[in-house]
Amino acid sequence: MRLTTKGRFAVTAMIDLGMRHQRGPVTLAGISDRQRISLSYLEQLFGRLRRQGIVDSVRGPGGGYTLARPMTEITVADIIRAVDEPIDATQCGGLGNCHDDRECMTHDLWMSLNARIYDYLDSVHLAELVQQQLDKPEQCAGKKHEHRRVVGSADLKVAANG
Amino acid sequence: MRLTTKGRFAVTAMIDLGMRHQRGPVTLAGISDRQRISLSYLEQLFGRLRRQGIVDSVRGPGGGYTLARPMTEITVADIIRAVDEPIDATQCGGLGNCHDDRECMTHDLWMSLNARIYDYLDSVHLAELVQQQLDKPEQCAGKKHEHRRVVGSADLKVAANG
DNA sequence: TAATAGTTGACCAAAATAATCAGGATTAGT
């Protein structure tokens, strides 16, 4: 397991996608704009997500990305595994071909915790996170001015297009 | 939250320390040798662990590191926080001074998951991990010639039944 | 049918950041 900003970006982007995939394919340009993640980087990440069968792509105008399966069947661990391929814990790589006890121990110490973290992240589904966002009234925004009525996340991006 | 090899090394080293701290200060050279982590790197990591009050150091011959508090009061999250200082999820940094709703959303999406991961890792104590190691009969060591089923995460999780 | 434009897909290279290591300085016990 590995949890870096890379994984964070991927999860964030997937939540964004999850929140609006019903309205058809979502473009990376949109996600890039809303979540402030560089487009090039998103392309890289979604390339992997696609090859892992987590999202589907539609090319051409009106295209973009859609979820390849229901949100309830996509876990945080899936997403992280896809973009941040797990470098194995030690040289041994879980194959058990370590040459002495020490290597084994090193490998083992971490792997058992690793497995627990994965178990946990496998229990968190994308659907949950999306729902959590939809339920939540804007927290940050309201702090600045008092009760600025904010727009559901649905219309967050009302930008300037013709 | 951030989980990299850095955090892995720190946790591994702390388990090693936890397993033998009763016999007095443990040297980094020893940990380096047993766990195959470079001494220089361990020094850096333990510098941070010390400044965070997780371990104490004793200089000079016969010196080394000891736990600064009982193993039951040290969590995995403590260790990871100490070495891998949590870069905040976004520019906003949880201060709520984002300049528009989008930033807030980005920040929020991840932070809520982040909090859940921390909650989880805060529930895993060093004592547990150490005990788990002590209970466990050598897995790798004896079995070079046997083709025992290798490390599924299911097996790793508990060592209770052997 | 042909041309145009919006979009992903693959690839490469540079810039920024983080991880890792090496060497010397400092402290304390004998």
Next chain:
DNA sequence: ACTAATCCTGATTATTTTGGTCAACTATTA
């Protein structure tokens, strides 16, 4: 003084992130 150990600071290496180019695909338009 010598040695075993922690501490500190800089150098090196690896990874992350961004930026760019070009090809492939498809809906729209003429």
